[in-house]
């Protein structure tokens with residue numbers, strides 16, 4: 001389906017949808033036609049939700065997680081253990097780990113992993129804020145919980161070297177089970193166990 | 208281990224087919240273009256999760272079909288294993304063993320080992336170094352899973368480093384720390400690959416030598432030389448030394464992705480000096496040595512897929528090859544040839560029971576005298 005559509009408006013909308021991950025032009029056209037059949041107000045609400053999301057989204061001052069306030073609920077929670085910070089890729093990992101009910105510390109959301117192919121280098125990630133937090137008095141332990149893909153491992157190693165001068169303990173959640181697996185796909189019980197069984201981060205990673 | 212049954216749906220020129228195999232020798236015969244090689248391709252899928260004769264999965268969809276499905280039953284010491292592969296166009300292929308999906312497709316490699324011998328194999332000698340690396344990697348992967356995963360990680364890290372080189376070349380700005388990071392990663396991943404390739408060639412060399420002399424009935428001396436930039440210098444230092452050049456070319460010029468294998472007969476490199484006949488013997492010998500190696504190191508005797516080789520080999524080499532078959536050293540054999548008479552006479556000569564399938568226009572017929580009992 002590479003031919004141009006008979007309407008420029010239709011063409012523009014289909015183009016935008018097909019830029020989404022996993023959406024081809026065929027699916028994009030189906031979605032756009034679906035929206036065309038909906039009442040005007042529904043589509044307006046849909047469009048506004050996206051525009052508001054992009055313009056008003058806020059990242060927590062401390063952990064960089066997505067939130068509507070200056071500081072997220074987890075960081076604001078006085079009952080959380082402030083001596084431990086778990087380093088994760090994005091909000092999906094926070095949701096997965098919270099789902100286990102096995103972790104009471106804080107998070108630091110990196111905002112991605114190193115991948116020059118995708119144009120992501122250290123400056124695109126929340127690294128400096130992590131080092132600042134790690135230097136904080138309360139902090140005793142930093143837990144690596146990035147995916148075990150080659151890029152995830154490389155990012156962990158990079159952060160480990162950055163964190164070494166802080167003198168703080170660096171650990172990693174134990175995940176022998178699914179190599180190459182990403183956090184959000186691991187089941188809650190396994191994930192919970194791997195948080196409890198975390199070990200000192202070792203330079204001799206498995207590949 | 209042997210392949211008992213295979214079923215195809217919309218695969219290549221097959222709309223639907225179901226074949227039940229002999230545990231030893233199976234022959235596919237019929238005119239060219241009828242679909243003989245496509246059956247070998249389907250069997251290869253079941254063993255290696257991908258085709259041997261095709262480069263993409265989509266190439267194997269039947270004309271106008273939007274999905275293909277292959278299903279096979281393997282008889283093993285533990286019982287029956289059902290393997291299936293489904294491709295829906297535009298989607299990731301689904302590969303199941305006993306209805307379970309693997310975490311990583313590569314985990315399947317080596318469970319049902321396979322060796323392919325086909326007329327195009329001469330490119331191992333005449334082609335670029337990538338063909339020889341693929342040959343080596345295809346063997347080691349079948350006996351060592353961590354090798355395959357390390358190699359895949361290395362290739363991924365290589366893509367990342369090349370992307371970074373390009374970025375540096377375009378922007379003119381270099382973050383030395385980040386280059387070092389990917390250098391370290393490559394070094395760490397290249398090490399085990401280099402060591403395993405070295406060890407493999409050492410073990411493979413005598414098997415190749417014996418196979419070569421068996422095929423041509425001679426007493427020549429052969430040699431296999433593994434060539435890698437890692438054997439000349441420290442890889443980390445080499446990456447640092449070549450950085451400027453790499454940035455200019457936007458490409459990593461050194462590493463195990465450049466390794467090569469040189470083959471010698473009596474001290475002369477085969478690629479330049481061997482006759483066509485010798486090259487044919489070398490090619491077959493490499494594949495026989497692959498079979499020997501997999502039998503020795505792997506869990507079970509590999510299946511052997513012989514595509515149209517009788518036509519391309521002289522009678523001498525054919526009968527040598529068949530001697531091996533008759534010695535019961537081979538695992539399950541699948542053979543294609545246009546001539547049924549030729550196939551029958553080859554197997555009659557060595558007194559081997561075989562099953563014949565007539566293939567034409569995507570249809571398979573097992574004739575009355577399907578089991579040629581002797």
Ligand SMILES: [Zn+2]
Nearest residue numbers: 060063072075
């Ligand atoms: Zn927060």
